[in-house]
Amino acid sequence: MRLTKAQYDEIVQFITKLRPTRQCMRLLKERFPCQSQSTLLSIFSQEYQKLTKRTHAKHHTQEAVEMYYTRYLNEVAKDSTTPILLALANEVEFSPALMARTVLERFLQDHDGLPPSKQILSGMLRDPSLIPDPVLANQVHLCTINDCCNGPLVDCIRHSIGHEHEVLLREKLKKHNLAFLDEDQLRVKGYDKTPDVILEVPVALDGHVIHWIESKASFGDETSHHMYLQDQFWSYWNRFGPGLVIYWYGFIEELDCNSERGILLKDEFPENLVTLKSCMAQNNDHGRNTKDCLSESNQETA
Known part of the structure; x- marks a missing residue:
């Protein structure tokens, strides 16, 4: 789910008035009925983590x-x-x-x-x-x-949710018959810092070539996204080329500003991927070269 910066700020402003209890999610959902429960929970958790960091020293x-x-x-x-x-x-x-x-x-x-x-x-x-x-x-x-944002129980839940979405990503890739290497396979090959998957054959999306995909089971706010850009995404770009980040619980629309530089953002697995195989099939049918096919397909999906 994509949110404008104004929509996100409205949610955050409301969160500042809530005490960090399990009942706060009911209040959030009542106030923002059009937003998904998972998106609201992710935003709330991130804001509470920020508050914890700001007040850590005094405690x-x-x-x-x-x-x-x-x-x-x-x-x-x-x-x-x-x-x-x-x-x-x-x-x-x-x-x-x-x-x-x-x-x-x-x-x-x-x-x-x-x-x-x-x-x-x-x-x-x-x-x-x-x-x-x-x-x-x-x-x-x-x-x-009774702590909905910190502690070993929450850490276990976060880990499980992250793993669940990594499995979902791999299932989606297999469904589309895309060959890929996951983190475990890449570590065996000697890579120390990798995205969740690297595509063995790149695909095209919205007019851009995609070499890797990173799964984030969270909402992409400004703080987390800029941190990921600095610590992970640009590093992946330098090593493997342009790629795709999936924020499964949504992100702020205005953050999707680096697509021309090689990092695309989505809130779900894209169904409009253009594969080399599909382009070669069209090439055989219509007598066009693969480069022209990719270009035309990308214009159609943009």
């Missing part, structure tokens, strides 16, 4: 950490059955999963006398039963399952 000062830990100890001594960490995270407008991580890290430092390794900390967040204190384990679990 990780020594004073803030000690205050959160002391509040937790005092409250849990009164009643260990209430969701203390979750309530505290909502009170200070901090991600519940990150609040759990902060307090758990401080607890383990007290418990073991040394700061825990990232591996141990991450393992306990993924599986709270590993936490030596059952009360804190329950508190961490409540934070994890």
Whole structure:
């Protein structure tokens, strides 16, 4: 789904008024009924991530950490059955999963006398039963399952969704009988940084030749797209030539401004691809050369 910059800004402005709870998606859908649920969720998640980055420093000062830990100890001594960490995270407008991580890290430092390794900390967040204190384990679990934008549960969901769309891309390519190499095959060949697929025989789309395709199971906003351009897309262009990026949950229309330079944006798998095989067939039927056929086909699909 393509959105104009004005439409996107309107959604973002509404999101700033919402608290990061699971109920916010119902409010978003009521306010923007014409937008898909997946698009709204992706935009909301991205905006919440931006907020988390902007406020990260103030929640990780020594004073803030000690205050959160002391509040937790005092409250849990009164009643260990209430969701203390979750309530505290909502009170200070901090991600519940990150609040759990902060307090758990401080607890383990007290418990073991040394700061825990990232591996141990991450393992306990993924599986709270590993936490030596059952009360804190329950508190961490409540934070994890109630955070819709951060934490190991959300990371697992994101990974699964990304993998699902990569599989969808490969299925679409096979359906169109297009030969390609995926990331695993390319790594075997020694490539260290690659798009999701490289087409063994290029295709044409909207008057442009496509050598590779990248799948993004997210919405393409300005921040993420410019980051991808710098870190990935231009690198792919330098190595493999022009390519296609599919933002499955949509993107801001105005960002599709690099097609003449060799990077096209779509919000679904394009059905109007022009293959070399189809051009050769037309060439045999009408006595034209392949270059002319490609040119004519591209003009028809543009």
